Amino acid sequence: MKKLSVLIVAIVVLAWAGATWYTGERIERDVEAHAAQWVTPMAESAPELVSYERGFLHSTAEWRLAPAVPGGEPLTARSQIEHGPFPWSRLRQAEFVPVLAWVNVEPFDAGGWQPWFRHARGLPWQLHAAVHYRGAVDFVTTFAAVDAADPEVTLRTSPGRVAGHVGANAEVVRVSAEWQSLQVQTSAAATMPGEPTALAFENLQWRSEHHVGEAGWYPGETVVSAAAVQIDTIDDDGRPLPVRLRDVEVAARLQESAGERLDAGFDYRIGEAAAAGQPLGELEARLRVERLHGPTLRDGVLAWQELQVASGGMPVRGDVDAVVNATLEALLTYEPRLAIDPLRWTLPQGHSWLEASATLQPPEASEDPMSLLQALDARLVVSRPMAVEVMARLAQLPGGSGMSLDAARAAASINVAFMERLALASGYVVASDDHLMIHVERRNQQWWLNGSVWADGDNVLPALPLP
Numbered sequence: 001m002k003k004l005s006v007l008i009v010a011i012v013v014l015a016w017a018g019a020t021w022y023t024g025e026r027i028e029r030d031v032e033a034h035a036a037q038w039v040t041p042m043a044e045s046a047p048e049l050v051s052y053e054r055g056f057l058h059s060t061a062e063w064r065l066a067p068a069v070p071g072g073e074p075l076t077a078r079s080q081i082e083h084g085p086f087p088w089s090r091l092r093q094a095e096f097v098p099v100l101a102w103v104n105v106e107p108f109d110a111g112g113w114q115p116w117f118r119h120a121r122g123l124p125w126q127l128h129a130a131v132h133y134r135g136a137v138d139f140v141t142t143f144a145a146v147d148a149a150d151p152e153v154t155l156r157t158s159p160g161r162v163a164g165h166v167g168a169n170a171e172v173v174r175v176s177a178e179w180q181s182l183q184v185q186t187s188a189a190a191t192m193p194g195e196p197t198a199l200a201f202e203n204l205q206w207r208s209e210h211h212v213g214e215a216g217w218y219p220g221e222t223v224v225s226a227a228a229v230q231i232d233t234i235d236d237d238g239r240p241l242p243v244r245l246r247d248v249e250v251a252a253r254l255q256e257s258a259g260e261r262l263d264a265g266f267d268y269r270i271g272e273a274a275a276a277g278q279p280l281g282e283l284e285a286r287l288r289v290e291r292l293h294g295p296t297l298r299d300g301v302l303a304w305q306e307l308q309v310a311s312g313g314m315p316v317r318g319d320v321d322a323v324v325n326a327t328l329e330a331l332l333t334y335e336p337r338l339a340i341d342p343l344r345w346t347l348p349q350g351h352s353w354l355e356a357s358a359t360l361q362p363p364e365a366s367e368d369p370m371s372l373l374q375a376l377d378a379r380l381v382v383s384r385p386m387a388v389e390v391m392a393r394l395a396q397l398p399g400g401s402g403m404s405l406d407a408a409r410a411a412a413s414i415n416v417a418f419m420e421r422l423a424l425a426s427g428y429v430v431a432s433d434d435h436l437m438i439h440v441e442r443r444n445q446q447w448w449l450n451g452s453v454w455a456d457g458d459n460v461l462p463a464l465p466l467p
Contacts, residue, residue, distance in 0.1 A: 050076070058082045073112035080104045090130065101131045119148035119155075135168030143179075154185040170212070173220075177206040197234060203227035213256040215294040225249040239398040247271025262292040278393045281347035288339040293331055300327030332362045335374060347390070350383030350434060376442040384420065384434045388412045 050062040058081055065075040082089055085098035105127040107113040116124040122144040129139040143160035157179055164175035183200040203226060210220030231243040251267040266287040273280040303323045307315045337359045344353040356378035364371040391412035395401040401408060420436060423429035429438050430450050441448040448454055 056083075057088070067112055073114070075112040076108040076110060077105055078108065084133075095130075098133070099130045100133045103127070103129045103131060105129075115148075116146075119146050120144040121147065132168075137166045139164055139166075152187050154183075156183045157181065167211075172209075172211045173218070174209045175206065176208075179204045198230070198232035200230040201226045201228070210254075213294075214258065215256065215260070215298055217254065217256055217262065217294060217298070219254045219256040219262075221251065221253045223249065223251045235398060237399060241276060241398060244274045245270050245272070256294060260294055262294045262297065264289045264292070276397045278396050279347075280390070280393065281345060283345055285343045286341050288337070288341060290337040290339070291334060292336055293334040296327065296330045296334070300324075300330075303327070329362065332360055332372075336360050345386075347386050349389040350386035352380075352382045352386055352435075354381075355379045370442075373442050376440065378441075379437065379439045381435050381437045384416060384436065387416050391415060 047063040047065050050064050051060075052062075053060045061079040061081060063077050063079065065077075067073065067075060080103070082102040082104075084100045084102070086096070087099065087102035089102050089104075090096075090099065107116075107124060109117045113124060124146075125141055125143045127139060127141045129137050131137050141162045143157075143162070145159050146155060146157045148155045158181040160177065160179040162175065162177040164173070166173055179201070181200070181202055182204055183198070185198040187197075205225050206222070208220065208222035210218040210222075213219045226248045227246065229245040229248050231245070233241050233243065235241045247270070249267070249269045251265075253265040253267075255263045255265075257263070266285075268283070268285040268287075270283040273283060300323065303326075304320075307319055307323055311319070337357065339357040340354060341357065342353040342355040344351060357376070358373060358378075359375040360372055361374040363369070388409060389412075392405060392408035395403060395408040395412070396405060401411070403411065420431070423436060424431060428449065429436050431437075437450070439448075439450050440454075446453055
């Protein structure tokens, strides 16, 4: 029995050793081919394999990346590659799923990485990746905190983390990232009025998931959020103007239908906004671009890329206009739709919003610009109590009236009442409860205003008369 146990252990060890040897041979054979797929925005070419030393349990590779910036320093890194199927580092983490390799990548303190090493609190970044036998990769990249300053710009960040999954042949890409804090500050002397002198994020997060679509696009969703955003700027008169935002989220979505139709959406949300200490409420916006013809858009992108290659990266303005106009004309034949649904601004006193939807079509031969519109439905609704409160709070900002908030509300009530009378007298605005509204439509070759026919046929939209 004892001999049998020894024999079984020996067979297992030999099998593990054989699998490890085979895996090491496969990694050495494929490593350059896999590296050719990783062309980053930091470089104009794939990483160059400088050296490769193969061992029994692990191998070492050194890489060099030529930066795209002319005259820039090369970026060099070292990879420690533990051979599968059961790399020791994964076994220590109780990971028992077989993998082709476990890879650890670290930058060299030389060349283009040196400034980062100088300002980072530790190793600037480190990447760990599990490479699966069928080509998928799971990775985690950690970033050290950064504290960099020069006479004009200061950058401070907390440690950061980026994790993700790339499927075989990149058919699926999932990425998540997080920094607890990120701050950028510029000197006032280097800042123009209206530009931020300081920008800070708290709990900055990124998450995305995309997959290869039928037409080669990557439909999916990307969401960027921050618990708080602080913007310090100066107004036209040089006065400090601090802006604070909370619960900020931006989402971008792309959907593909049967390889032909692309629908894109962009959602923006600010849970709470304030300027110079004055609360300005909640903001949200949903933008839509629908019914884009995927193959036509792809052909336009390819034409643009070919134009860049043929011109050495400096295309002539006329050639650019020709490509853009041809692409737009082709897209219009599929009647794309643009929509804002809605743009909403909310305060405790009420909320106002804008909704709009426009369906486009190829323009007619006439010079009427409105012939581009097949249909339009736009509605603007303004809350009276909210308008009063917004005017009163804006008066409290630097350079405002200097009145107390209560006095500013009284003055704003008078101003809003006066503007309401002018708007209602024009005939273009209607009142409903505590709201003022204007509703414009174009349908069946007719213009409609607040539910009544406004203009027939191809007449250009009449201008709003001055009160």
